[in-house]
Amino acid sequence: MTTDAVALSADLIRCPSVTPDEGGALVLLQSLLIGAGFSCTRVDRNGTPNLFARWGAKGAAKTFGFNGHTDVVPVGDARAWSHDPFGGEINSGVLWGRGAQDMKSGVAAFAAAAVDFVRATPPDGAVILAITGDEEGPGRDGTRALLDWMADQGEAMSVCLVGEPTCPEVMGQMMKIGRRGSMTFYIEAEGVQGHAAYPHRAKNPLHALVALLGQMVAEPLDPGTKHFQPTSLQITTIDCANPANNVIPARAKATVNIRFNDAHTGASLIAWAHELAQGITTQTGVDFTLNPDISGESFVTPPGPFVDLVADAVQAETGMAPELSTSGGTSDARFVKDHCPVVEFGLVGDRMHQVDERVPVDQIETLKRVYARALKAYFA
Known part of the structure; x- marks a missing residue:
């Protein structure tokens, strides 16, 4: 039985996790991950909710990490939405709600991919999920807190894939290898x-x-x-x-x-x-x-084995060779880059932060396959 990334996305959207409220999103993910054999720790700091999850041995020579956030921006005027912003409704193959693109569906996709991967083909290594509730806010006690805690605990990722929306218009169009x-x-x-x-x-x-x-x-x-x-x-x-x-x-x-x-x-x-x-x-x-x-600060992860691995997974599942870009605003990759090599790949982001934020469900399914392929290639 595989983990349904679309259903998980909808469940996460139903959690009203507007920064800095946790809204039940991390509780939901922790329950899923513990059930799949992940060791989970809440790393809350100064009232900011964060979740660290690891499958496999601490200090493994090869550790693949995912990073993302479950907090969302406010909905604005709820009356302007055609669907309940926290309803997680699916109509005509489209999932509606705040966080559909940015980035609850991305978190759901990598969580589902990780769970299915360790169940079906337990790797010789570890998989880490570092999930914050403070990416849309100040960012002082989110991914930074997770990385500080990991350093104190001797936890480390060898590489990290951040699930932010990266594609301007078409799935597979772009991945981020750095940020201004x-x-x-x-x-x-x-x-x-x-x-x-x-x-x-x-x-x-x-x-x-x-x-x-x-x-x-x-x-x-x-x-x-x-x-x-x-x-x-x-x-x-x-x-x-x-x-x-x-x-x-x-x-x-x-x-x-x-x-x-x-x-x-x-x-x-x-x-x-x-x-x-x-x-x-x-x-x-x-x-x-x-x-x-x-x-x-600006940073770039130069093209090389990890960038190629993710790009190959994107092309295999979308049919597109992604542009290697550093465009756009900032993301939590700016913190992860001091810990390990990091790249970003995620959904099309044309509706994020807007009224009637939404995403086609087939994009979520494709994204899960990209993440699953990247995991398999890394541990092959």
């Missing part, structure tokens, strides 16, 4: 308040801030690298909270988000921004405070 880094600058310019008719008695922080932002976007940071598209810098907010049209404000703020490739590090971009700010301060006398928040 992501950081945000919270910038504050402090000048001197004054009357707009007497600017010589003030220092306008907006002028200085606009000059700094202008320098930041004046030239591309790079033309792109071998595995990455050019770095993107986007100004996302500018504000001075000034209700008067004849007052030069004392302070102004802006937010800048940078998605950077491997031509940079968070530290090098911080140094670059401070150098620009110091130049504007010298010209204007306006002081800057730059508070950077680095949510992840």
